[in-house]
Amino acid sequence: MDQQLELLLEIQDLRMQRRELTDGSTDLEAEVFDVKIEDAIRLLDEKVEELAERLARGIRDRYRRIADKAPRVVAPVINGICYGCFVAVSTARASEADRNLRVESCEYCGCFLYHVG
Numbered sequence: 698m699d700q701q702l703e704l705l706l707e708i709q710d711l712r713m714q715r716r717e718l719t720d721g722s723t724d725l726e727a728e729v730f731d732v733k734i735e736d737a738i739r740l741l742d743e744k745v746e747e748l749a750e751r752l753a754r755g756i757r758d759r760y761r762r763i764a765d766k767a768p769r770v771v772a773p774v775i776n777g778i779c780y781g782c783f784v785a786v787s788t789a790r791a792s793e794a795d796r797n798l799r800v801e802s803c804e805y806c807g808c809f810l811y812h813v814g
C-alpha cells in the first residue's frame with residue numbers, strides 16, 4: 698500500500714478516536730478510570746498533526762481542506778462505490794493490481810479513497 702495512504706488511514710483512525718472522546722459517549726468510562734479527556738484529546742491532536750506533517754505537500758494541502766469540512770478524510774471504496782458520498786467512482790483508474798498503490802481522491806466528495814473490495 699502507498700505509504701501516504703497508510704498515513705492517511707492512521708490519521709483518520711486517530712481522528713475517529715478523538716471524535717469518540719468528544720461526543721460524550723465515553724464520559725462514564727473516563728470517570729471510572731480517572732482519565733483526563735482533555736489530555737487525551739490534546740495528545741491525539743498532536744499525533745494527528747505530527748502524522749500530517751509527514752504527508753507530501755500536495756496531499757497534505759488536500760488533506761487539510763477535507764479535514765476542515767468533514768470528520769472523514771478517507772472513504773472506503775466497495776464494489777466501485779465511494780462510501781464517503783455513495784457515488785460510483787471511475788474504476789478504470791484503479792485496476793485490481795494498482796489499487797491503494799497510489800493516493801487517489803473521489804472526484805465528487807474529495808475524500809481520499811481506500812479500496813476495500
Ligand SMILES: [Zn+2]
Binds near residue numbers: 772779781805808
Ligand atoms: Zn466520494
